Amino acid sequence: MKIFKLPDLGEGLPDAVVREWHVQEGDHIAAHDNLVTVETAKALVDVPAPWGGTVEKLFAAADETVNVGEPLVGFKEAGAAAPPEPRGETDERQRTDTGTVVGKIEQSGAVLGAEVAPSTTPRRLATPAVRALARRLGVDLADLRPQGERFSAAEIRAAAQRAPTAAAAAKAPPKPAATGTAMSPARRAMALAMSRARDQVAPMTLCDQVDISAWWGKESATLRLIRALQQACAAEPHLNALYQDEQLSPATTVNVGLAVDSPRGLYVPVLKDVAARSDEEILQQIEDYKDQAREQGIAQRDLQGGTILLSNFGGMAGRYATPVVLPPTVAIVGAGRTFQGVVAVDDRPAVRPLLPLSISADHRAVTGGELARFLKAMIQALS
Structure with missing residues (x-):
């Protein structure tokens, strides 16, 4: 499936609201035919098809918000039958991303002959208990180096005392989620x-x-x-x-x-x-x-x-x-x-x-x- 994503329509906003579809799944359309009318930055904008073909899937319903860069319309690949959907796979892993209005990403069909194992295994610098203590006290281990092979609990507590603001922030109750209505x-x-x-x-x-x-x-x-x-x-x-x-x-x-x-x-x-x-x-x-x-x-x-x-x-x-x-x-x-x-x-x-x-x-x-x-x-x- 060739995916057409919502392009940046030049209005300064990261998304658009679908107002009216001009095509249906199964329709065969020509390049530059109107696909959909969207509302962005107060304006109604007609989005044309970047290429011709058969519409296989519409990824948004009317009045639904779509972010720039998200899938908008899926087209059937020319001369190719739709492959069976493997179990447990999501649509996202099955899509072939061909970009938005301009250009497309070339992808290779080659696969690895064998799984390649990592050359080295990353070394853990703290035990699970010490890592949990660091998270609780708001200490970022990435900014520190252990005195020995691994961090000790005493080192984590000492780091927390040197950064009381971070520790207090870690202990502070989470802010309540916003309850306002999303702006149009x-x-x-x-x-x-x-x-x-x-x-x-x-x-x-x-x-x-x-x-x-x-x-x-x-x-x-x-x-x-x-x-x-x-x-x-x-x-x-x-x-x-x-x-x-x-x-x-x-x-x-x-x-x-x-x-x-x-x-x-x-x-x-x-x-x-x-x-x-x-x-x-x-x-x-x-x-x-x-x-x-x-x-x-x-x-x-x-x-x-x-x-x-x-x-x-x-x-x-x-x-x-x-x-x-x-x-x-x-x-x-x-x-x-x-x-x-x-x-x-x-x-x-x-x-x-x-x-x-x-x-x-x-x-x-x-x-x-x-x-x-x-x-x-x-x-x-x-x-």
Whole structure:
């Protein structure tokens, strides 16, 4: 049996969750046909067959987690009958490992004519009782040399006194096993992204609020935010950019990464080139992303290419925040919960709907003045 293992899909995670098989055992497929859809790092990825042939075995069921490098699909060897399974042998000893996507391991069919005995027998440096005493006191015999031919109990006790910390650790009761629920791929990917942001970004955040009484209740707040962000990017293009290898590269299109909350975790699908799309297309794409996040996950291609981020957290709660910039992007806009506030209108107090804005930027790539002018442009577009 030729074994195809789960390859590294380039998402930074050591495993993937099988979501849908596209083949069954016994199917004959061609090279590059889709085998399975897996979820890793928040994305749904189609895994193609590395070669053609007959599928003999699927090593994982739907919703099962498979580690990178573990068997995924077994193919029948061309022109060879399946050998009988010897008793007591495990599947692992019967498999011929042919690698993952790239390359294969050549194996020889030759066998040894006779069993070769070891040339020397390793000498025991301690009796079973002394070895048990060493384990109990936390003494590693590999780090010591006996005074005579073998270790004595007195030598073990003396070594334990010289390393009280190790001995105490050996006597300490074992830590209780973790009882938490394993994190989903989306949550683990979020954790990796946040760690990267913590280590790489020099964040700064600027906040303000805008009177939206001219359109509040008549238009989609999310759409107005996206269009205002689009106009602000035209005014200050350095915030619609990528910062990599100490180089700031302003983008030619505005690709908005939209934070979408779901029970599976946080997704950031991308609305590509919003300036070239109609309002109806953008609103429909947002609804599609929300449905995908809730039901099956979002395709990998839809999670890539963002140039600036938007988080409309105010739909749930909160006025102001310190949104986290995800490198290599340099800015994220956060919209808080709209509230009724008192403002001055013609020198008189008036109650108006106010939209709080919180914008974070990477101070390595963006100046405070650029951030302030960007926020001003958004306020003008939303007024």
